[in-house]
Every structure is written in C-alpha cells, then in structure tokens.
Amino acid sequence: MAAEKAEMDKLKKECDALRTQIEAARKAVNDGSMSASAGGVAGLGRIQLKLRKNLKGHLAKIYAMHWSADSRQMVSASQDGKLLIWDTFTGNKLVAVPLKSAWVMSVAFAPSGNLVASGGLDNICTVYNIKAASPKTLRELDAHTGYLSCCRFLSDTEILTASGDTTCCLWDLETGKQKTVFTNHIGDCMSLALSPDMNTFISGACDSLAKLWDLREGACKQTFSGHTSDINAIAFFQNGHAIITGSDDCSCKMYDLRSDQEVITYQDPSLNAGVTSVALSNSGRLIFAGYDDFNCHIWDSLKGEKIGVLSGHDNRVSCTGVPNDGMGVCTGSWDSFLKLWN
Amino acid sequence: MSSNIVAMRKIVQQLRLEAGINRVKVSQAAADLQQFCLQNAQQDPLLTGMSSSNNPFRPQKVCSFL
Numbered sequence: 001m002a003a004e005k006a007e008m009d010k011l012k013k014e015c016d017a018l019r020t021q022i023e024a025a026r027k028a029v030n031d032g033s034m035s036a037s038a039g040g041v042a043g044l045g046r047i048q049l050k051l052r053k054n055l056k057g058h059l060a061k062i063y064a065m066h067w068s069a070d071s072r073q074m075v076s077a078s079q080d081g082k083l084l085i086w087d088t089f090t091g092n093k094l095v096a097v098p099l100k101s102a103w104v105m106s107v108a109f110a111p112s113g114n115l116v117a118s119g120g121l122d123n124i125c126t127v128y129n130i131k132a133a134s135p136k137t138l139r140e141l142d143a144h145t146g147y148l149s150c151c152r153f154l155s156d157t158e159i160l161t162a163s164g165d166t167t168c169c170l171w172d173l174e175t176g177k178q179k180t181v182f183t184n185h186i187g188d189c190m191s192l193a194l195s196p197d198m199n200t201f202i203s204g205a206c207d208s209l210a211k212l213w214d215l216r217e218g219a220c221k222q223t224f225s226g227h228t229s230d231i232n233a234i235a236f237f238q239n240g241h242a243i244i245t246g247s248d249d250c251s252c253k254m255y256d257l258r259s260d261q262e263v264i265t266y267q268d269p270s271l272n273a274g275v276t277s278v279a280l281s282n283s284g285r286l287i288f289a290g291y292d293d294f295n296c297h298i299w300d301s302l303k304g305e306k307i308g309v310l311s312g313h314d315n316r317v318s319c320t321g322v323p324n325d326g327m328g329v330c331t332g333s334w335d336s337f338l339k340l341w342n
Numbered sequence: 343m344s345s346n347i348v349a350m351r352k353i354v355q356q357l358r359l360e361a362g363i364n365r366v367k368v369s370q371a372a373a374d375l376q377q378f379c380l381q382n383a384q385q386d387p388l389l390t391g392m393s394s395s396n397n398p399f400r401p402q403k404v405c406s407f408l
Binding site: 004026261 | 350358360365367369374381383388392
C-alpha cells in the first residue's frame, strides 16, 4: 500500500515535471507570432463566393459529406437513412445507398471511387461497393464500443475510423479485422484527417486535444492543447506541416507540427456558435469553417481575419469540403440541403 | 498492481516521448507556411476566380434552334 502510494507520488511528480518541460520547450521556440509576421503579406479583401447549386434530395438532417478524388462525385449522409452519391456538375443523384441504421454521423469516399463507407450510432463502419449493379455491403467493421464519428479510406484495402469510445482504428478491409488501435485520447474522438504523405494522421476529440499519430507505429507522436471545448473538426494544411482545428469553443486554431504549438486562433467576438467542420482552399490561404449559426465563415489562414461568409442554409452547417481540384466548396446542413459555391 | 499505477506509467511514458521531439522556431514555421500559400495562390481557383466556361458547377446554358 505504502509502496504503491510512494510510486504514485513519484510518477505524478515526473508527470508535472515533463509537462513543465514541454511548455518551456514550446516557449523557447515561440519567437514571433504568425499573424504579426503575416503583416507583410497583402490582404485578400472580402471573398465573395456565389451559390452555384442547391442539391435537394435528402429528407432529414445531413451529417456528413465527402468529395470523391475525381472532384466531380460527392457522397452525402443523412439521418433519413440514406447515402446519396451526386454528380456535382449536373446536380444529378447517381446512387442511393439505403442504410441499416439511420443514425449516420460520417461518410467517406475511397480514393478509387469504387467504395464508400459510413457509420454512426450503430458503432459500426459499413463499407459499400457502389460500382456493383446495386450498392452491395462489402464489410461491416464492428469492434468499436462507441459511435463512429469519422472514417477515411487510405485505399480500397485500408480504412481509418474515429470513435466515441475514445479510440481511432486502422482496419484491414480484406480481413475485416482491426490492424491497429490508437489509444490515448480521454474523450470521444470526433474527427480525423490523413496527412498528405499518408504516414501520419491527426485526430480531434472531446478532451479538447488534437493528436498526431504515426500510422505504422501505432503511437501518438504529439499532443496539441489550447481549445477549451470539444474539437469537432480537423484538417491538414496541404504541406503537411500544420493542422487546422474547429471547436465547440467557437474558435478555429492552426497548430504547427514542427513548432509543436498553436500559432494562430481564428475567433471573433460576434461569433458565438460552435464550429462543426473545416476545409481549406488549395493554397491553404482560405479556411472554410461551418458553424452552428447556419453559416460557413471564411478566414484568411495567414492573417487570422474573417474575410467572407457563405450564407443560405436554414440550419446548422454540419459539414464542409473542398474537392482535390479546389474548384469550389460544398456545405451540407441540418436543413437537408447541400450547396456548392465558388 | 493497481491499474492506477499502470495508467500513470503510460501517461509518463507518453509525456517522455512528446518531450523529446525537436521543435522548430515559430518564425521559421510561419515563414514556410506563408511561402507555401503565396507560391500556390495562382493554382487556387477560389482565390483567382474562374471564367464561367471553366466553372464546372455553373449550369450550361444551351441554345437550340426550334
């Protein structure tokens, strides 16, 4: 008993010492602010994008959307119990996938365009072959003990999931089994994003932390703090060196991976709504952030200024995405519509 | 062995890992991010804009002779 208490005290002391050491190391490299050094960069002025298409088809709240790698097709998920695959050039619906469980929270398109995956309160990630004559369930990935909040394909044979059970998981689609379980968060994992080089991924959770993971080692490499509430959305900056997060604390943040710290906060006193989703334009200069206030606000990523807004939805913007060719931005909402802007 | 101790050891081990990384100066990181944005600005259609003939989401208006 006494020996255990002694070891516990020793460990707590070491814990505190390491935390202090990390903070000191971060401070030591914090030799200038991002927004200050962006003082020399020309401002963009007001960004005004036009609504190009209003996609009607879902009958209930839309919770998620994901662009296909071809920048033309897009998949959306609604609690009406359907996934819809759209041709965004024509506005036509190409495929409807009926879901076993209507409580869907996430959807993903495989880079090949052959598969889509979805999951939600059923705790299962279901993978569908959409190239078959009618959508065929390929796999039901069932091992999480909490809801499925996010999923992303690495290829037709591997998929990453994030769950309310506080873990992320890499699955082998050929066997349907878990390859690696990523454990370290102490709150529900809400979102994940793959690095451009596919060696690492980042996760955001209800413990208000963002974590960087090595995909092959299975280890957490870095932890980013600063948010004061759940992180709902996370994205990689295209050069792989920075990440953007969106939180219920009404702010977005950029963290630089190499400096291991927050470098800008995107917040505005007039914005008192949580951030649900984030997406970046192709140069990384524009951040599209979906909010509970029914809008998608546009931020200058370097200067930290709000420079535009996409207004038109009649309910919370739940998901946002920019296709690989960067030609537009899609917003999905609890009002059951998806809108395309550029 | 108390599970609290096991958990605490894991936390300490993780912190040791995270404490050990090299950190780049924020001024350098900021400069690199800026350079990336500026270099890629011309390839960012949402910044540069596009003509309606190049706009994939703009409905094509077709003239037909009746």
